[in-house]
Amino acid sequence: MSTIEKIGEIIRFHRRKSGLSRQQLATFAGVGKTTIFDLENGKLSVRLNTLLKILTILNIRIQIDSPLVSEFNLHHGDLK
Amino acid sequence: MSTIEKIGEIIRFHRRKSGLSRQQLATFAGVGKTTIFDLENGKLSVRLNTLLKILTILNIRIQIDSPLVSEFNLHHGDLK
DNA sequence: TGAAATTTACCGCTTAAGTGGTAATTATTA
DNA sequence: TAATAATTACCACTTAAGCGGTAAATTTCA
Numbered sequence: 001m002s003t004i005e006k007i008g009e010i011i012r013f014h015r016r017k018s019g020l021s022r023q024q025l026a027t028f029a030g031v032g033k034t035t036i037f038d039l040e041n042g043k044l045s046v047r048l049n050t051l052l053k054i055l056t057i058l059n060i061r062i063q064i065d066s067p068l069v070s071e072f073n074l075h076h077g078d079l080k
Numbered sequence: 081m082s083t084i085e086k087i088g089e090i091i092r093f094h095r096r097k098s099g100l101s102r103q104q105l106a107t108f109a110g111v112g113k114t115t116i117f118d119l120e121n122g123k124l125s126v127r128l129n130t131l132l133k134i135l136t137i138l139n140i141r142i143q144i145d146s147p148l149v150s151e152f153n154l155h156h157g158d159l160k
Numbered sequence: 161t162g163a164a165a166t167t168t169a170c171c172g173c174t175t176a177a178g179t180g181g182t183a184a185t186t187a188t189t190a
Numbered sequence: 191t192a193a194t195a196a197t198t199a200c201c202a203c204t205t206a207a208g209c210g211g212t213a214a215a216t217t218t219c220a
Contacts, residue, residue, distance in 0.1 A: 004132065004142045006156065013152050021166060032209045037168075044129040047177080047207070051128055052084065059146055062084045066140040072093050076086065101196060112179045117198075127177070127207080 005044065007051070012040045014058040029053040085124065087131070092120045094138040109133040 015025050015036075022040075026033040030053055039046055039054070055062065095105050095116075102120075106113040110133055119126055119134070135142065 002141070003144045004128070007128075007144065009156060010144055010149075010152060013155070014146065014148055017148055017151075023166080034210080035208060038207090041168095043207095044132070045127050045207070047125050047127055048084070048087075048131060049124040050208075052124070061082075061145045063143040063145055064083050064087065064090055064140060065143055066094065066138070068094055068097055069090070071097075072090060075093070076089060103196080114180080115178060118177090121198095123177095125177070130178075 007044070008040045008042045010060065011036070011054060011058065014060060015040075018058060025054065025057060029057045087124070088120045088122045090140065091116070091134060091138065094140060095120075098138060105134065105137060109137045 015022070018025075020028070022036040023033050026036050029036075031050055035046065035050060036054070039051070052062075095102070098105075100108070102116040103113050106116050109116075111130055115126065115130060116134070119131070132142075
């Protein structure tokens with residue numbers, strides 16, 4: 001099981017640590033409460049930009065990694 | 081600009097390094113050619129599970145990071 | 161305990177993701 | 191240069207993401 005497939009559990013964990021209800025997180029992230037519910041229940045068909053709004057509020061970052069990323073950075077500048 | 085927002089460029093770079101056309105990548109990943117086209121052109125509204133199919137073919141991994149991840153791992157087992 | 165907040169779980173609706181078809185334009189290469 | 195492959199770009203169609211409303215079940219806490 002990869003990291004990203006646990007994104008629902010990770011979101012729930014971070015949300016609770018932040019003391020936010022689902023409704024509050026949804027409001028802060030600018031998404032609907034159903035989206036938070038579905039995500040925390042393991043739905044992976046969420047849209048990427050929707051997911052990013054939620055991760056931003058929870059201070060969760062996504063990183064890309066592959067054997068070619070360092071070569072990519074030579075051409076396009078380092079990824080933060 | 082965060083890493084994930086360059087996902088389109090990263091996909092294009094990896095696809096070309098793999099010697100794949102968009103149609104080939106789409107077929108291998110089990111998605112439509114339009115999805116590859118849109119992604120490489122910066123569209124971030126792709127669904128997460130759709131993106132994951134493509135990243136799998138290109139051997140690109142996504143990692144989650146936050147100040148609380150280590151604590152999360154204590155409860156849920158290490159993220160690979 | 162009992163009220164308040166939260167979570168779970170439906171529903172119907174709107175919007176757009178994802179699709180394959182087609183075709184014109186642009187590399188690629190024999 | 192001519193044939194081939196790939197890219198870009200449109201289209202209409204189907205499916206489902208995302209939404210708020212509602213209400214029941216569960217948890218929280220004064």
